[in-house]
Amino acid sequence: MRIQAAVVETQGGPFTVRDLDLEGPRPEEILVRITAAGICHTDLSMRQIWPEQRLPMVFGHEGTGVVEAVGEAVTAVRPGDTVCLSYRSCGACPQCDAGAPAYCLSAGALNAAGTRADGSTPLAGQGGPVFGSFFGQSSFATYVLTDESNTVKVPADLPPAVAAPLGCSVQTGVGTVTNVLRPEAGTSLVVFGAGSVGLSAVMAAVAAGCHVTVVEPLAARRALAEELGATASVDPAASEDVAAAVRAANDGDPDHAIDTTGRPSVISHAIASLRRRGELALVGIGTADFPTLPVMTKGLRLHGVTEGDADPATAVPQLAALYQEGKLPIDRLITRFPFADIEKAARAAATGQVIKPVLIF
Numbered sequence: 441m442r443i444q445a446a447v448v449e450t451q452g453g454p455f456t457v458r459d460l461d462l463e464g465p466r467p468e469e470i471l472v473r474i475t476a477a478g479i480c481h482t483d484l485s486m487r488q489i490w491p492e493q494r495l496p497m498v499f500g501h502e503g504t505g506v507v508e509a510v511g512e513a514v515t516a517v518r519p520g521d522t523v524c525l526s527y528r529s530c531g532a533c534p535q536c537d538a539g540a541p542a543y544c545l546s547a548g549a550l551n552a553a554g555t556r557a558d559g560s561t562p563l564a565g566q567g568g569p570v571f572g573s574f575f576g577q578s579s580f581a582t583y584v585l586t587d588e589s590n591t592v593k594v595p596a597d598l599p600p601a602v603a604a605p606l607g608c609s610v611q612t613g614v615g616t617v618t619n620v621l622r623p624e625a626g627t628s629l630v631v632f633g634a635g636s637v638g639l640s641a642v643m644a645a646v647a648a649g650c651h652v653t654v655v656e657p658l659a660a661r662r663a664l665a666e667e668l669g670a671t672a673s674v675d676p677a678a679s680e681d682v683a684a685a686v687r688a689a690n691d692g693d694p695d696h697a698i699d700t701t702g703r704p705s706v707i708s709h710a711i712a713s714l715r716r717r718g719e720l721a722l723v724g725i726g727t728a729d730f731p732t733l734p735v736m737t738k739g740l741r742l743h744g745v746t747e748g749d750a751d752p753a754t755a756v757p758q759l760a761a762l763y764q765e766g767k768l769p770i771d772r773l774i775t776r777f778p779f780a781d782i783e784k785a786a787r788a789a790a791t792g793q794v795i796k797p798v799l800i801f
Contacts, residue, residue: 445563445581446782447570448487449496455487455580455782460498460570462583463562467511470586472523476600477579478502479782479789479797480608481635485725486552486574494554498563498572501527501551503579504594504603505801516588522596524760526607526752527551528576529589541589542747551575575608580782582801592756595764601774601798605636606759607752609796610770613640613700615748615755616721617648621696625649628690631670632710633700634661636773636796637723641698642670643768653690655682655709658792664772676709683712694718702726714740721745776800 443462446455465471483499490497503525507517517523528550529541536544544550546557554571555561562585563570563578572578576590594603613636623629629645631638634656645652646669653672654665662673672689679685686709687693693715699707702724710720711730717739722728735742748755762768775794777785785797 441583443581443583444779445498445570445572445578446500446779447496447498447565448490451490451492451495452488455786457780457782458565460581461564462581462585465509465511465585467513468587469511470507470514470517470588470591471509472503472505472525472584472586472591473508474503474505474579474582474584474801476504476604476801477799478605478609479785479799480605481789482608482725483580484786484790490554494571496565496570497554497574498570498578498580499574500578500580501525501575502604502608503577503584504600505584507591508583514588517591517593521593522598522603523591524594524603524607524752524756525577525579525584525586526575526590526592526611526756527747528587531589539751540749541751542749580799582779590752592752594756594760598760598764599771601776601800602763602771603760604798605770605774605796606756608747609636610640610759610768611750611752611755612723612745612748613637614644614759614768615750616698616723616745617641617644619749620721620743620745621698621719623648623650623696627651627696628653628692628694629696629698630655630686630690630694630710630713631665631698631700632706633724634658634665635700638698638700639665639668639773639795640770641700642668643770646670647767651690653686653694655686655706661795664795668769668772676706682709686713697721698723700724702728704729711735711738711740714738717741719743770796774798
């Protein structure tokens with residue numbers, strides 16, 4: 441079938457909307473008509489480093505839409521269902537069997553190869569094959585093929601712009617709090633970076649009854665964090681000693697911290713600010729270079745976190761319910777863009793002009 445997709449044709453190049461051909465669903469696949477797709481920093485960073493031999497490529501991994509058709513082996517959803525898309529997992533390896541699909545042993549092949557697991561691609565353009573299947577979806581397109589493991593039914597009346605980021609950024613931020621750190625009410629938690637992941641974590645920590653401090657250089661984001669329930673915020677650009685500023689805002693050494701930036705200096709600030717035997721969750725992608733001595737002498741616990749340690753099949757419906765109950769106001773983070781303006785939306789995200797750009801189809 442003929443579709444439109446945002447194609448990256450050169451390493452680091454722009455998103456360009458092109459007409460492509462998409463195969464019909466195989467027995468285990470699901471055809472979804474996309475209604476909205478969030479832009480995540482993973483999409484932006486991966487297009488900068490994506491190998492030339494895997495171009496042209498269609499990214500996008502925060503899709504939502506309506507099931508149009510299913511293969512004969514599919515039982516979880518049916519045509520007409522409204523669905524949210526997330527990451528893929530095999531469902532059969534030891535990690536999946538242990539209830540940890542975010543650490544699936546086949547995660548690389550299923551999410552970041554640019555192809556199906558068998559090496560094929562369902563996309564083609566005038567010049568030949570186009571790579572895709574990013575996170576098992578490549579949702580910067582009008583139609584996509586997905587799998588039961590990353591396709592989760594959600595209420596039909598859930599706004600598409602809200603449903604789209606549930607499967608990655610919101611799931612990651614909320615899950616890092618609820619699944620990994622699990623702070624007790626009255627404890628303190630510091631979030632470094634107030635993007636969509638960080639602010640989702642703020643909402644979850646506030647709901648858990650924590651004293652929440654946010655470290656963020658952009659004043660508008662600090663203000664929004666406080667509107668969402670953070671009790672304090674710190675501008676790292678205004679302090680020579682960020683850790684001291686965090687402790688002052690927190691009335692003491694915090695119990696927990698989340699880094700969403702992946703930046704060595706920020707991680708060092710988080711380590712310096714934590715109390716003895718505190719916990720730090722590392723969520724941001726980067727190359728961390730930090731001193732190990734304070735980690736050792738404080739007895740800190742460091743957690744590497746992928747997708748909030750969440751299983752989309754259970755996490756996404758829970759997040760949708762929290763939104764509908766007014767307990768997770770993620771629409772405060774969202775700026776809508778027409779799909780045709782995807783490159784404009786990407787630039788707005790990269791420069792911090794918006795928190796969570798969502799493409800509307």
